[in-house]
Amino acid sequence: MSEGLEWLERIRGLDLPPRVRIMNVCGGHERSITMAGLRGALPEAIELIPGPGCPVCVCPEEDIHQAIQLALHEGVTLLAFGDMLRVPVNVKKGEVRSLVEAQAAGADVRPIASPTEAVAIAREHPDRPVVFFAAGFETTTAPVAAMLAEGVPDNLSVLLSGRKTWPAVAMLLESETPGFDALVAPGHVSTVMGPEEWSFVVERHRMPAAVAGFTPESLLAAIYSVLRQHLSGERFLDNCYSGVVRPGGNPTAQRQLNQVLQVTDANWRGVGVIPASGFALRPAYAAHDARLLFPSHEDASRKRAGEMPPGCDCARVVLGRIYPDQCRLYGKACTPRNPIGPCMVSDEGACRIWWAGGVRQ
Template identity: 60%
Template sequence: MNARDTLARIQALPAPLRPIRVLNVCGGHERSITELGLRSLLPDWVQLIPGPGCPVCVCPEEAIHQAIQMALLHPLTLVAFGDMLRVPVNLNKGEANSLAAARAQGADIRPIASPLEVIALARSLAPRPLVFFVAGFETTLAPVAAMLAEADLPANLFLQLAGRRTWPAVEFLLQAGSSFEAMIAPGHVAAIMGANEWRFVAEKYALPVAVAGFAADTLLTGLHAVLRHALRHEAALDNAYPAVVKADGNPQAQALLAKAFDIVDAPWRGIGSIPASGYRLTSLHAARDASLQFPVAISGHKRSGQMPAGCDCAAVLLAHKRPSECRLYGRACTPESPIGPCMVSDEGACHIWWRAGERVATA
């Protein structure tokens, strides 16, 4: 069924007495929803709420500060995915408060787009150490795990990990009593980990959940499924992305992840520590842990672990506020001059809304 027909089916659903809030976890979903203008096409009783699916936004500022100091104090090259370079850290005035600022002070920091670039760059720089600062979810960590499985990985390549797992953050929201009645689960994460990883939302928390992709047809198919279930007070898991997502995911990728990383409790910026939500290099790869090889002191945080003063990114990530309800949105904080990480990343809800033309900044 095409997107137009599925939209008509949603519009034909009976209106409930109260709105149905649907959490879309993935930043990629939020980008598609906003760019496609889906909110303007859906019935008024359907409310799509962006959630915690922006790895750049939740990356602990301690990890960013460590990367900054590592690049400034050690003779090495540090690489990271492009969005990470502009994320600000709460530091004293005059200190380099982002990777971009550290680069301006002379640190050798470079943006990259894939792990393949990292291997090639490490070989070209040898023997100079290269540190790969990895922030991302399962979709990012799987290719990094594959990189670590390479037999001839350059000896001068090291990793600083800030990788996170997606489903524990959703359970954190559910345990905290976040008010939404249905959920759209991230398709690319599910392609690796399997649709069944999201079954707990239906079975443990009695909410409908659907795995969806990023095109209008699969997004609307997933949305129709969870709305139909919510109206019937049913809890179920639907896979609206069967061409890509299998029930049990990709076992080869999962095996690579298990061999490369241990699962640990981990901090999420502005949210706090979430159990079993982070990755750490296994003992097999411990010699490549940049934090051990290039130690730095990272004291001096004014508001460690928090968002900048006045920034409501944490409330946006926790689905408590819309981006435009942030106190700084469109005032002190824009993509050209971001204060909070949600305005930096192209998966951050604030950045997405602003780029789409949402200019309503509330007091």
């Protein structure tokens, strides 16, 4: 019997209550769960809820709008991770609504896969300002910090939209209705920040939690662990990705994060401001901070905070309040070909993953 089937059998052998809701906070987890068909394979009592696991989905409208304006009006080369290019903002008909539309309108917008590419492009064009629009969670933000710590060309700046994952989960847990009974914590984030970041879930909230990797086997091991904790009343943060996630995480990445960035309150798209959930460049790196280099766009874009496309339910999907197919636009007005919200654009967005996995209303 395969390892995955063994875990499934163990889970099926548990004496479960009528309903147990388990949230994951990682787009990679949601992809594995959906593509492996785990929801259909597990006992009906188990609900697997996708939570705030997609950095593109939580990137606020104003940051994307600002990136579009810089690309259109400041003569910069605008670099962004590929997922971000098609995320639409809420503008009047006829106006440019995404970075890919800005590119079509003649702006120099380029998808990149890593900060190394950003440095290379800036070096190739020393006479042109290059702005790297960097949206991501800790795993993506740490290499951006490393890039800045190591030194970048004078013409390269960063429009940073970095977010910390655990404060969003803490916000849910501190709400009156968290909406879940157990947590599968993200493997990649724990690799960087250490699994200890998730200890508050068990210590403060007495909720079962386990760190998982990205294979169905690792996810099933974590699901089994939190179910056992749920049934036994015992609580501990289980590391089911111990081959990769080490106690303390990656000290070098953490040092660079702390050296270059400071933690700030941050707006999450459709959710609002979550205290101490974002990153900003420290004053020592002001020369590379696009928010300071282009202050008029920063001010104008900030006034857009809270904008969402009409009918878009991405915020409730991100918070696990509804499943993707419960959005009334899912598969109708909103499809991967014609996305309304970011959750249908990003490879880590729950709507796109569910659509790719064949979930139809």
